[in-house]
Amino acid sequence: MNEQARQAPTFPIDELLPRIRDSLAAHPRLVLEAPPGAGKTTQVPPALLDAPWLGGQKIVMLEPRRVAARAAAGFMARQRGEPVGETVGYRIRFENKVSARTRIEVVTEGILTRMLQDDPMLEGVGALLFDEFHERHLAADLGLALALDVQSGLREDLRIVVMSATLDGERLAAFLDAPRLSSAGRSYPVTVAHFPGRREEALEHQARRAVEQALTQHPGDVLVFLPGQREIARVQAALEASAASASADMLTLHGELPVEQQSRVLQPDPDGHRRVVLATNVAESSVTLPAVRVVIDSGQAREPRYDPNSGFARLDVVTIAQASADQRAGRAGRVAEGWAYRLWPESQRLEPQRRAEIGQVELAGLALELAAWGDANLRFVDAPPSGALAAARELLQRLGALDGGAITPLGRRMLALGTHPRLAAMLLAPTQASERALACDLAALIEARDPLRSRSDAVAERWQALAAFRVGRVGGDASRSALAAIDQAAKQWRRRLRVDAPPPASAPPHLLGDLLLHAFPDRIARQHPSDPYRYQLANGRSAKLFDDSALYGEPWIAISELRDDPRDARVMRAAPLDEQRLRSDFPKRFVSEDRVVWDSALRGIAAVREQRFDRIVIDSRPLAKPDPSRYADALVDAVRQLGLQALPWTPSLSQWRARVRCLRASLPELELPDLSDDALMATVEQWLKPVLSGKTRLDALSEQELGEALRSQLDWSLRQKIDALAPTRMAVPSGMERSIEYAFDDAADTPVAPVLAVKLQELFGLADTPRIAEGRVPLTLHLLSPGGKPLQITQDLRGFWDRTYPEVKKEMKGRYPRHPWPDDPWTAAATHRAKPRGT
Structure with missing residues (x-):
């Protein structure tokens, strides 16, 4: 090491470096907190090089940003008096400065993921350092999850260090089951x-x-x-x-x-x-x-x-x-x-x-990585949202990257490109060299900021500006610097894909769309037959052109950018495509099918013969003789659209459902089915479809059939228990039976206490509030006057007799003289009758 290296500055983290080495000798994971200026990025990796547990292996440090990766590697190299690429090097997208002698590699997020996917054993790597983890980039979370999986199953000797200036270190240390060290910073007020x-x-x-x-x-x-x-x-x-x-x-x-x-x-x-x-x-x-x-x-x-x-x-x-x-x-x-x-x-x-x-981004890249890894149940600091992950997998199916849940050979080729699956699919689709070169241009355009200052929605105008830039012409509404960056990125893609052909100097607009459709198969769109500004998308949604759109009149387009809107998505960038090319590239997605569907406008069943591309209806004609066996599916769809209220509910059936929900909450050991609206809608095909067989209208379903469909989810013994544990009526001391009313608060997801409405005189002598569900649920008593008006609502009958009854008696005795108002309600005979005349 030369004189320049010996005169390296000191950093606050220097005094912590021995503890870091000792901690990693005793434990394979570590959380390191160090504020800006402490020196963690540039001092920790060199300090670990001679650690015995490293055994001469490499250290790989993840740095989220390319600027920081270059800067960190350059600083560490200068400290050693060496050029970058000797002991210290870096690898970022389209740039590699490492050699056989490199022992500290600073890499950006995509590079680390590729290393783990290509070699899960991480041969020759002894430590992974995750710098600036507080930024919580998706790739860093994935990299950590993959590294933990490798460490637990293949490489117990691998060291993992998570470093940050600002993070919840206590939570992260608990998640990793790791020691936590903190360094002082070096800063002025x-x-x-x-x-x-x-x-x-x-x-x-x-x-x-x-x-x-x-x-x-x-x-x-x-x-x-x-x-x-x-x-x-x-x-x-x-x-x-x-x-x-x-x-x-x-x-x-x-x-x-x-x-x-x-x-x-x-x-x-x-x-x-x-x-x-x-x-x-x-x-x-x-x-x-x-x-x-x-x-x-x-x-x-x-x-x-x-x-x-x-x-x-x-x-x-x-x-x-x-x-x-x-x-x-x-x-x-x-x-x-x-x-x-x-x-x-x-x-x-x-x-x-x-x-x-x-938790905030589109997850197609993550879903493809998990499919390639072969295990979706990795340990993430924050788990990916299930809805976003399902949408990502649906997109990957459209791109041809997944077959079921398994990654396809095309999916593996897409993954190797290290870019978004959409762009990877487009880059790999063309077979002709000129089209592959054009695809590189499109990938660079999509990834970059817009080179045009105008609001045009035509992708073709942007590509034409790029083509003009290459021959020395830059239009007044174009940014020279943006076009230069796009041109450079396109060159890098051509080099990466080994495309020898230069990009074409001209191309018909539909050729751009013919390539884009491979990146955006869900956004292939067809002009609506009755509104030329509106387009039906392959994913089932619709989008609208701006009034001054350059795409007006195009029958088919591939949309590269959409802006969501409360009423309509707006087409921001798109290119026309050739329908014959679409049929050639995606023949299996064109289907002809007889469908029996619920028509919400007609409020009835419609039978049609449809020609579709995905969810785009190209042609639809009435079907003379539909298959009767498909009516039930259409009626189930009707319930999905209209909601459960479209079914013939009776008061007794609604009460039965409320009784089951009450018992499910009070007696979970019974394992009663979930009869909430959400649960019934999620399983509507299982419980409702059998009783819809042979019917052509929803109103043909009888109350009895609906009741049997609901009860079919319970066996006979459970039905008997419901009647015993949540009765519809209860005998009261007067000898009469009175109804119990059940209800459920959906907003709070909790049952409302069942109500027993009964005249006060019918409960004389009863000390305790009646209960159901093996005594776990007290009834709410509506104590009524002889005229049927509520006098008191209570779940404390004993307290009512002791404290409230004397006041009620004083007020009611004169109003209802023919009914008993004894001084002692505990010993009085319960009755539902008035006193005989003359008494």
Whole structure:
């Protein structure tokens, strides 16, 4: 190690490094908490290289962001006086700087997943480090779940370290059954203030004012956190038009920047000029920006969100968590005392921690990874939502990646590409070299930010702008930098797929759609026969064009981007496709079928012969002689549409259902079936369909048949127990039988106490409140006057006789003189009659 390495700076985490090594010698897992500036990212991996338990194997560190991965590897290499790629290297998408001598590999999330899938034994790897785990990216959660599975079943010697500046360490340590170590940080005091916005002021103007004030009142560089590149461009334009541009250099930092520009931002200005760095949350952790003394925080980030009702994923601008706000502010105190301006009201409260991405994004990639792993029951810190996972698997079926629940050969090829399954399916679909090159262009366009400033919904216009850029022409509504990035990404895809052919200089618009349909098989859409602006989608939904759409009049389109709307989804990006190509590529999805369905408009059964592509009805004609055996299915569908209220409920049947639900809650050991609305609707085909056989209308179902269908879920002995434990009537001391009314509170998911309404005189001599269900459920007594009006509602009959009855007697005796009102109700004879005349 040379002189430069020996003069490496010290870090707060240095004194904790021996305890980290000792802990991993005794236990295979560790949770390490260290605030920004502690040095965990760059000091922990080298400190473990000579640990005896590592045995000369490699350390792989997961770094969520490419900027941070390059920066961390570069810093560790410089500490050793070596170039990147020797002892320390990195691997990120489309870039690999490792060698046979590399023992510390810094990798981004997709790379780690591929390593685990390709070699579950992780030959030659002794430790996995998960840095910045608090960001809770989906790939990090998956990587940890896979690593834990490997450690428990194949590699007990594998060490797993989860590191973060801000996370719930106690919860994570309990989940991992791991020790927890915490390091001090190295930071100076940071003064936090909330910079007031003006009425209806745009973010770029508020940020400009804050930057101008920071440059005037404070020393050092200024770091501005913004949601994304769009906001960065707006703030940059506002600053360049202000006095701030004369006093500081304006720089940007985000994940799409070329490496050279990223390196410039991460190094001090050689001439000592002040700088204003406009950054996304890539600057939040694992990278150090020198000389920053002021942080201006918009309080926002652009993160993926998934709507399970629509199945559409989108990037939304969201409010950051308090932990992120604290971490951003801490960037101002890395070199000296600093200042942080927050561009939101002080009264606004943030969530404590960032929510896990696994609960908010589309899960097709995760579902494909789990299918390839062969075990969907992995241990996740937060389990994936079942609804989103089911939707993801349905999409994978359409893409041809899954057959049933098993991954197909195509699915494995898609997985190897390391991109979203939609794009992977499109990249692998074409057989001609020119079409494969065009698919690379489309993949790059879909992944990138929009290169056009216009609102056009035509994918073709974006590809044509890319083709024009390649011959030196850039239109007025196109971004040169965006097109350059897309062109570079397309080249990387062609290299990755070994496509020798150059991208075509021109292509008919339908050819773009012919390729896109492989990425978006659920969004293949056909023009509605009665509304040319509306399209039926293969997934059963509908979407609408804008009034000025460039796609107007196209019979078939493939939609690459949809915006959800309360009434209609909107087509944001699409391309026309050729129906013959669609039939050629997906012949099995075109079907002709006779259907007997419930027509909600007619409120009756309709029999039709349909030609469909998936759920798109291409042609539908009445069927003269439908199959009678299919009527029951149509009537079951009717109940699904109309709800259980469409069935012929009688009061006695509703009471029987309430009695069963009451006993199910009170006597769970009986194991009675769930008769809630949700449960009955979920199982309607099992219990209702048999009694609908041979019927053509719902109103042909009798009350008796409905009752038998419900009771069929219980055997004879249980039916007898229900009658005994939850009777419909009860004998009272007067010798009469009175009805018991049952009810269930669906909102609270709990039974309402059954009601026994009875005249007060009929209960003389009865001390305790009657009960049912083996004495577990007291009845609610409605004690009635001789005229049948409630005098008291109670579940404490003894208390009523002792405390309330004397007042009731005093008030009622004069009103009902012909009925008994004894002084002692305990010994009086119960009766349902009035006193004989003359007594």
